[in-house]
Amino acid sequence: MQLEVFNSVDRADAIDVLRPCLDIQRWVEQVADARPFSGLDSLLDFARETAEPFTSDEVAAAMAHHPRIGERPNAQTTEAAMSRSEQAGVDPGDDGVVTALAEGNREYESKFGRVFLIRAAGRTAKEILASLQERLNHTAEEEDVIVAGQLREIALLRLAGVISEASASTEGVSSK
Numbered sequence: 001m002q003l004e005v006f007n008s009v010d011r012a013d014a015i016d017v018l019r020p021c022l023d024i025q026r027w028v029e030q031v032a033d034a035r036p037f038s039g040l041d042s043l044l045d046f047a048r049e050t051a052e053p054f055t056s057d058e059v060a061a062a063m064a065h066h067p068r069i070g071e072r073p074n075a076q077t078t079e080a081a082m083s084r085s086e087q088a089g090v091d092p093g094d095d096g097v098v099t100a101l102a103e104g105n106r107e108y109e110s111k112f113g114r115v116f117l118i119r120a121a122g123r124t125a126k127e128i129l130a131s132l133q134e135r136l137n138h139t140a141e142e143e144d145v146i147v148a149g150q151l152r153e154i155a156l157l158r159l160a161g162v163i164s165e166a167s168a169s170t171e172g173v174s175s176k
Helices: 005-009 011-018 025-033 040-048 057-065 078-086 095-110 125-135 141-160
Strands: none
Touching: 005 040, 005 141, 011 025, 025 040, 025 057, 040 141, 095 125
16 A cells, blocks of 8 residues: 555554554554654654553554464465465475474463564574574563564564555656
8 A cells, every 4th residue: 555545544444454564452543543644764663663662461462463483374364464474484394494483382382371473574484493492591571572572573564565655656757
């Protein structure tokens, strides 16, 4: 969606665009209510500021929608499609990594009571696995800070992927 369109749609439609990026009611409402944005950078800056800090209840609510790393969601929702794309670096055919991720996920969930969350986009499966193994050594308080940061990173990447400054047909075209 073009930023100009996002700026002009009604509040409910703006919220519908934002929710798959980060399903935290306060965040989607504040971003939707702050429109219009002068550019993509101002939107992303505001979204970043609004995502700091998250309450523990907000993190828990947002986490309810995130699949385990290595498990691609089958749902046909925008959020599920985003998650599948973000986890493209995890090759389901690499049995060793898939098994290690599944074991690490179980250990993480047992220790912290939630799924392991990481911004998977741009990371290889081995990088994700190394981070998972490292984070298993953290305290719950350390993980709370990291998880909130990962949620912010995911939200901003998704938002930047959903909203564009201009359409491809008008980019680079100058008026004479």
